[in-house]
Structures are given as structure tokens and as C-alpha cells.
Amino acid sequence: MLLTLFESHTHFFLSMFQKMILTKIISNTLSLHKKQLIEWLPAVRYFSSPTNPLVNVDVNDKSGIAVVTMNRKPVNGLSLELFEAMSKALDDLENNRIRGAILTSSCPTVFSAGLDLNELYQPDKKRFKAFWTTFQDVWLKLYGSSFPTAAAINGHAPAGGCFLAISCEYRVMCPDYKIGLNETRLGIIAPIFLRASMRNTVSNREAEKALTLGTLYSTEDALKIGLIDEIAIYKVKAIERCENFLAQFNNVSSIARSFTKRSLRQKDLEELENCREEDFNIFWSNLIEPSVQKQIGDYMQSLKKK
Numbered sequence: 001m002l003l004t005l006f007e008s009h010t011h012f013f014l015s016m017f018q019k020m021i022l023t024k025i026i027s028n029t030l031s032l033h034k035k036q037l038i039e040w041l042p043a044v045r046y047f048s049s050p051t052n053p054l055v056n057v058d059v060n061d062k063s064g065i066a067v068v069t070m071n072r073k074p075v076n077g078l079s080l081e082l083f084e085a086m087s088k089a090l091d092d093l094e095n096n097r098i099r100g101a102i103l104t105s106s107c108p109t110v111f112s113a114g115l116d117l118n119e120l121y122q123p124d125k126k127r128f129k130a131f132w133t134t135f136q137d138v139w140l141k142l143y144g145s146s147f148p149t150a151a152a153i154n155g156h157a158p159a160g161g162c163f164l165a166i167s168c169e170y171r172v173m174c175p176d177y178k179i180g181l182n183e184t185r186l187g188i189i190a191p192i193f194l195r196a197s198m199r200n201t202v203s204n205r206e207a208e209k210a211l212t213l214g215t216l217y218s219t220e221d222a223l224k225i226g227l228i229d230e231i232a233i234y235k236v237k238a239i240e241r242c243e244n245f246l247a248q249f250n251n252v253s254s255i256a257r258s259f260t261k262r263s264l265r266q267k268d269l270e271e272l273e274n275c276r277e278e279d280f281n282i283f284w285s286n287l288i289e290p291s292v293q294k295q296i297g298d299y300m301q302s303l304k305k306k
């Protein structure tokens, strides 16, 4: 009731005075620290993001929805630089309190091919540490964002590509592509935060099957198991469907929505926050195993030979 009352005001710029009162009342009610609360207060302060060639952010002034487009040709391989650009874009979106974000790709047939294999093959420890830490940052920011998120999956989304999509709250995918977490097929143990996103998307049983088998699903099969929410014939339609999903929140208190999302995801976020170093160590030691390195090298060759 209290939240709903305030919600109508949050569709306009909150004056400092309003914000102070709001902060006081809600932090008393929900026993939160002021800083935590401010981070979760909705508002509408739209912006135009400084351009980064790797990630384009386009905010619709009317709806307040941002379309975040990964732009690293040919396949949006997730490199340190792409993760850095995504991390920065997510900060900008959070600081400017947009009303929702849609993640998509500028590559015509690939959403993202997952982690850039060049980051994983014969890695330099210092760079890999920065890479892995930024990867963790991106997940924490995307999975834990105060604004609602959706993925318009306009192409293949294996491994890390699927992972980005399932860190969002809603997924619309175009037909005839593949999506899934094929890590075990590459000899990799899925990290803690990947498992959390998967369990949050499909049933525990499907998550177990999908992760242990490393299955890549067709768009149609992904819909059957709930890995995606809808199919749209092409990218523009996929973005439209994501916008429709996000527009539903116009009738929901954004404070209540964001706190509810946070409370549902809090345990997963804290789990990683509490073991970031350990998570890195586990993957580093897995990664530098000679057998894993050989598997990655062979795999890269097989992709090039196609």
C-alpha cells in the first residue's frame, strides 16, 4: 500500500526532499541501510550512453527501456574487453535508473559464442584473473540488477552465450538456432554462478540433465523445457516481445518489484560474493590442466577447420 502510493510519484523525477522522506520510511520498514536502499530506488533519469564500440546502449526516451547490443564480430566471443564494456554499461544503466534492459547482439546469426576461447587457451594468469573477475562482475550486475531484464536471442547462444541469456529474467529466441550450457562437453565444470542461473530458469531436474549432458537445445526444444520463454520470427520481433514483457512492469510498483527480485536472487549473489577468489582458483586450476588445454586447443582447431 505504502509502496504503491509512492510508486505513482517515482514516474517523475524525485526531488531530494521526496527521496529523503522515502528513504527514511522504507529503510525503517525494511530495516535497510540508506545506501542499499538508494541503490534500489526506482526513478526515471534517461541518458544517452557514451559509445563503446563493443557494446551499444540505446535508451528509448519514451519507454525508458535500454537495448544493450553486444558488438564484437564475428561471434561476440566474450573477451576481457567485451566484459569490461558490459560491466561499464550495466553500471551506467543502474546509475541512471532505466526502466528495463534488453540484451541482444549485432551479429546476424550469433547471440554470443560464449567465452572467447583465446582467453582460455594458454592463458596468462594476470590477464585471466582480470578476465574472470570481470566475468563475475558482469554476472553479479546483470543477475542482480535493480531493473528488469530480457534477452532477445537473435542467434546461437552456446555456453557463456546461454549463460548471459539465463541471467536475464525473460528470453525470446529466434528459430533454428542452438542454446545451452555445453561446458561438460568441453571438459569444464560449471561454476557456481552458472549453476544458480540455470536452476533459476528451468526445473532442478532439467538443470541437472542439461548441465551434466552439456546439451545444446534447438529453439523449439529450449521452449519446451522453459529455457526460453517465447519464440519470435526475427530480431525486431524478439525485441518487441521483450519490450512487451518489460512493459508489464509499468503496472507494478517498481520498488516492490526490485526488492522482490533481489530477495529471490540474494542467496545466489551472496554465494558468489563470498567465494570469488575460491571460484577463480577452482577454474584456474581446472583450466591449466594439460588435458583441458589440449581439449581447448583441439576444439579451437576444429572450429577453424569448418
Ligand SMILES: CC/C=C\C/C=C\C/C=C\CC/C=C/CC(=O)SCCNC(=O)CCNC(=O)[C@H](O)C(C)(C)COP(=O)(O)OP(=O)(O)OC[C@H]1O[C@@H](n2cnc3c(N)ncnc32)[C@H](O)[C@@H]1OP(=O)(O)O
Pocket (backbone or CB within 6 Å): 074, 075, 077, 078, 109, 110, 112, 113, 114, 115, 116, 117, 118, 120, 156, 158, 159, 160, 161, 163, 182, 183, 186, 187, 188, 189, 190, 191, 194, 283, 286, 287, 292, 296, 299, 300, 303, 304, 305, 306
Ligand atoms: C573450452 C573451455 C574450457 C575451460 C574453461 C574453464 C573454465 C570455465 C568454466 C565455465 C565458465 C562458463 C562457461 C563458459 C564456457 C564457454 O563459454 S567456452 C566457449 C564455448 N563456446 C562454444 O562452444 C561455441 C563455439 N562456437 C560455435 O559453436 C560456432 O562458432 C557458432 C555456432 C557460435 C557460430 O557458428 P558460425 O556462424 O558457423 O561461425 P564459425 O564457427 O565459423 O566461427 C566464426 C569464427 O569465430 C571463431 N569462434 C567461434 N567461437 C568462438 C569462441 N567461443 N571464441 C573464440 N573464437 C570463436 C571461429 O573459430 C571462427 O574463426 P575464424 O573465422 O575461422 O578465424
